[in-house]
Amino acid sequence: MPRKPRHSIIIGHTVAKVINKKSTKISTSKPAGGKKQLLDTTLKAIKTHYHLSVDKSSARAIRGKLVKKVKKSVELKKQQQKYLKTQPNPIDSLRYEFACKNLTLSHALESTKENKQHKIQFGNYLIDTWFMSPYPPDFYTQSKFFICEFCFTSMKTASMAKRHSNKCFVKCPPGDEIYRQGKISIFEVDGHKNKMYCLNLCLLTKLFLDHKTLFYDVEPFLFYIMTETDQNGCHFVGYFSKEKKSTQNFNVSCILILPTYQRKGYGQYLIDFSYLLTRYENKIGTPEKPLSALGLLGYQKYWNYTILKHLSLKTSGKHESINDISIKTGMTPDDIIATLQRNNLLVFNNGQYGLHINKQEIKQKIANIVSKKQIKIEPRKLKWTPYTDVSILDIMLL
Numbered sequence: 001m002p003r004k005p006r007h008s009i010i011i012g013h014t015v016a017k018v019i020n021k022k023s024t025k026i027s028t029s030k031p032a033g034g035k036k037q038l039l040d041t042t043l044k045a046i047k048t049h050y051h052l053s054v055d056k057s058s059a060r061a062i063r064g065k066l067v068k069k070v071k072k073s074v075e076l077k078k079q080q081q082k083y084l085k086t087q088p089n090p091i092d093s094l095r096y097e098f099a100c101k102n103l104t105l106s107h108a109l110e111s112t113k114e115n116k117q118h119k120i121q122f123g124n125y126l127i128d129t130w131f132m133s134p135y136p137p138d139f140y141t142q143s144k145f146f147i148c149e150f151c152f153t154s155m156k157t158a159s160m161a162k163r164h165s166n167k168c169f170v171k172c173p174p175g176d177e178i179y180r181q182g183k184i185s186i187f188e189v190d191g192h193k194n195k196m197y198c199l200n201l202c203l204l205t206k207l208f209l210d211h212k213t214l215f216y217d218v219e220p221f222l223f224y225i226m227t228e229t230d231q232n233g234c235h236f237v238g239y240f241s242k243e244k245k246s247t248q249n250f251n252v253s254c255i256l257i258l259p260t261y262q263r264k265g266y267g268q269y270l271i272d273f274s275y276l277l278t279r280y281e282n283k284i285g286t287p288e289k290p291l292s293a294l295g296l297l298g299y300q301k302y303w304n305y306t307i308l309k310h311l312s313l314k315t316s317g318k319h320e321s322i323n324d325i326s327i328k329t330g331m332t333p334d335d336i337i338a339t340l341q342r343n344n345l346l347v348f349n350n351g352q353y354g355l356h357i358n359k360q361e362i363k364q365k366i367a368n369i370v371s372k373k374q375i376k377i378e379p380r381k382l383k384w385t386p387y388t389d390v391s392i393l394d395i396m397l398l
């Protein structure tokens with residue numbers, strides 16, 4: 001039985017079999033001997049290249065096509081090089097653009113990624129995501145993927161999610177419950193002791209927070225997880241992370257309330273809780289910058305309310321410095337001064353700054369801030385020992 005030809009090439013109207021294809025280069029430069037010489041060279045090249053016998057007209061057509069093709073590709077390459085010379089390096093321009101906005105290059109590159117609308121199935125909620133998070137790329141090939149609401153394990157398909165829920169016995173965060181108020185609980189989770197849980201939480205966070213940069217370095221952080229409890233378990237509402245040791249007085253590194261729980265006063269509640277911990281530690285604190293747009297709005301609302309409330313309770317005739325307010329609220333002097341300025345309460349008189357307090361105005365401002373949904377933290381319900389890296393063994397050896 002004859003073997004099938006490996007290649008076939010159409011020359012004119014005949015189909016010729018290629019016996020042995022060699023990598024012979026066909027010259028596109030004009031030979032010295034004029035048109036006849038050119039045609040002979042083409043024929044010779046084709047013969048050597050394909051081991052074929054072809055007539056002169058076919059050879060002329062083939063050579064014409066080849067020359068045209070080569071010329072086109074050379075021209076295209078030249079145009080590309082010319083274009084690239086006139087264009088700035090895209091990475092450099094991004095670096096410049098985002099340096100102006102005090103953002104990092106990694107963030108810049110991240111935000112340029114295709115931002116398609118995706119959904120996650122999270123417990124009973126189907127949630128629209130806002131940003132891309134580095135989940136496996138094939139997760140994004142479908143309209144939604146699945147995340148366990150208790151351990152944050154991510155799954156690609158509904159059947160995988162069902163199998164997981166049958167064998168996942170986690171019903172609350174893996175740390176200590178340090179606060180309980182009605183159905184709300186807050187757990188402290190150590191990034192060092194529960195690395196996988198915290199990594200999965202960071203991945204989830206990135207779906208809703210563009211500024212989130214913490215991914216793999218969870219060990220130096222504590223995570224305060226807020227949940228709503230019912231008969232099925234402690235359902236994740238939101239959280240904030242905090243450096244175990246902050247040299248810059250940061251009391252919150254990253255803060256998130258799931259979209260399904262937003263507009264219920266939980267954001268303010270969690271911010272208030274972060275300042276409660278700071279006051280409990282006899283420290284002052286501020287959130288890590290830059291804040292997201294939503295984060296900044298939330299914090300400004302909290303700072304306005306806290307300072308105005310503090311001033312409304314102030315008894316007349318009693319002098320109080322910025323540092324005094326700082327100690328009582330846990331806020332940094334910078335945040336206090338910015339808040340006073342924002343509310344036109346700081347006046348410059350006789351070379352000194354002073355407070356301009358009109359109690360009626362302040363009451364009106366507070367009434368504008370306070371919403372019906374505001375839930376108040378009850379400090380006495382906090383059962384907590386601040387983090388220390390000194391172990392019991394170290395204390396015993398002292």
Ligand SMILES: [Zn+2]
Nearest residue numbers: 148150151168
């Ligand atoms: Zn799970």
